Amino acid sequence: MEKYILEMKNISKEFPGVKALDNVNFKVKEGEIHCLVGENGAGKSTLMKVLSGVYPYGTYTGDIVINGQVQKFTGIADSEQAGVAIIYQELALVPEMTVYDNIFLGHEIKKGIAIDENETIQKALEVMNKVGLKINPSMQIKDLGVGTQQLIEIAKALSKNVKLLILDEPTAALNEIDSQNLLKLIKELKKEGVTSIMISHKLKEVTSIADTITVLRDGKTICSMDATSQQITENEIIKHMVGREIDNIYPKREKIEPGEVVLEVRDWDVYDPNLGREILHKININVRKGEIVGISGLMGAGRTELAMSIFGNPKGYKIQGDLYVNGEKQSYNHPSQAVKAGIAYVTEDRKGNGLILIQDIKSNITLANLKALARFGVINENEEVKVANEYKQSVNIKAPSIEQIVGNLSGGNQQKVSICKSLFASPSILILDEPTRGIDVGAKYEIYTIMNRLVQEGMSIIMISSDLLEVIGMSDRIYVMAEGRVTGEIDAKDATEHNIMEMATI
Amino acid sequence: MTLYQEMKYLLRKNIREYGMYIALLAIVVAFGFTTQGLFTSPRNISTLLNQTGYIMVLAIGMTLVIVCQYIDLSVGYLAGFSGAIAAILMTQYGVSEWVVIPIVMVFGLAVGLINGFMIGKLGIPAYVVSLAGMFIWRGLLLMATEKTGTIIIPNAGFNAIGNGFIPDIDANKDLHILTLIIGAAGIVIYILSAIKGRQSKIKYGFEVISTPLFIVKLVFISLIIGIMSWIIADYNGLSWTVVICMVVLAVYHFITQKTTLGRHIYAAGGNRNAAELAGISVKKITYIIFASMGMLSAVAGILYTSRLQSATTTAGTMFELDAIASAFVGGASASGGSGKVTGSIVGALVMAALTNGMNLMGVGISYQYAIRGAVLVLAVFFDVTTRKKK
Structure with a gap:
């Protein structure tokens, strides 16, 4: 009988309206590399946050057992004390x-x-040596690359006497060589007795490194596979990741023959000066009138960056390539120009980038196109109230009045306000970035219905989504992205979760 | 709903906004008693308003700066230096005051624009840019007044801005007739616009407050305008300072509350990213609010210099802190996105009334600072708690 260093028994965790973890069982053997895989939102990060004490004892149900002892972590400090260290994606x-x-x-x-600086440097060199870092420890982090920073994070974990190392998508931001080095390091640490849990979307890495693979889906443990005695294929993992029944939660839409191309990007290269690397490479996509085009892919594939670079480039990327809107070549350097040209963008981060939470529904809805309500710069407030009420009714925002502060609304209603805000600028092309993230099924259905209505009225929609079923259920055509490239284009008729996932995980 | 219930409901709903007005009223009444009416005498009220003019002007500009999550520490010495420029142009170069005033205002505007450029375009934090400005303008002010010391201004027209009153139609009466007429006109305009606004709302089918309460509100505000006009008319009438402040307040209130520009300013302050993605250029907004702040600093400098009838080497000391305190007392939020110019005016009046009242009571200056500090914290505490309740 092998010894388990960690056993998580019947863990359940609820957020308002969502059951993020539902009786999850997760066992890690001492000295193994255990990979945790699953779609976005399957509950992997939540499970790790429960383990590391970010969600303290009492906010979840079930038991965490480390080396045979039940743990009651009240914070990260406690879990570190027990030898658990987590390295986050960011x-x-x-x-x-x-x-x-x-x-x-x-x-x-x-x-x-006082801090003993010499001793600190001495000890730092020791742990840096363990991870194979040969740099001057007095350098500043900002002068180092992401790969090196990742190693420093691991060194930091080792300095705390870690027994169980958790890595949340450690290679997501790394290039090929750095990734290989990192995986090699994890294997070496294993020899020294460090147990690792790795969350990853890159299934090739998973199959090459894992001793055990556990698949989570919709907050439940689907299976735990032993990869030492048998070779697990990527196909098998994908099947477990997506294998659920398709319910009929996507409203039917009368397919209309799509019209002329309204938006096209050609050979679109995007370089992010802040990250110091190319984030999008030779992207070619087009969108036709009356069409819903889905953009699928895993987190970090560059989908939002693509949307941002088209939508007036507010992040200041360096862009090469051509953008055509309604057949004319365009180049925008501020979102206001994109808005004027009829493009609207509904952000994935409605609280951070979409809404002004301290203002009311009305002011948020009309913000992007106040000119339409103003004469000589003076707003007709009565007209504004009327318009806002019309929108509130048409998309069914559930709030006592349009004077309600947006910060107090539920996620679904906030999302509706966010969509109305974009619609008020009367766009012809609407980019929806994760339009249903974090909202309940009922509100999702309403948002799908709104989308269908809009394309029937002649609008074109680009929908970025991590939810495969949603992409397949709603789109006419799907582009799949991975690591800053378009890795596939499929007609929605031919799309399955399986073949999308294949293209998204190269 | 009975009238009483409706009033209670509205009061509770808008407690944050009304709170300041109630506080100001309480302070006025309290000082009225403790000074045996000296505080509320027409002469004192008139002096109080004229003394506070330049702070009110600065507080209006500062409100926009704070709404956008910036700060401007340079306004005090910029005002002082602007005053010195005006004095030098008039006394040493013999330029007419009516030419000097626009020149100085354009100077302030240009300085503000440069500040805005450094903050919005170059990305230097507003705190740093304006702190640097504070040093620079102080240095230049000293340089400008080094040889001459205090510059006495002989121009009667210029000095009237801070000390003069609007002319009267009939100088023989005890009361200032033109002031009363303006007050009456103010009441009529207020009532007409309130009725028009209400009718327009009814036409759109929106909810309005009940007719009896509407009448109560009309009478109440008309009474306040009437009483204020009467008090001011009792002592020389409206001063030019008050006229200027009212004009600046009216313009800025209109811009912030009724125009697209105003809405864009609040949006940029409330959530910068969201504003950008809504197609608003936050950079442009930054230029505008700092340019406006610079221009208002020049106006404040003119008011102050005119009030003293001279440019002094220490003009502008602590103005910026008074202006910032006024804005915070008046309900501006340090986290950005909220605050009204009318609130800041009330804030400035609260702080000035405290100083004035305590002076009349013979409270020592050391206590005064401590008490004003306590009031600042209390006011913001009130603001934070009522905000949370919502």
């Missing part, structure tokens, strides 16, 4: 501080009350 390093300060941030080495 690195948690302080850019302005040195490598050694970062490694010992939060558990500084002290002499008396």
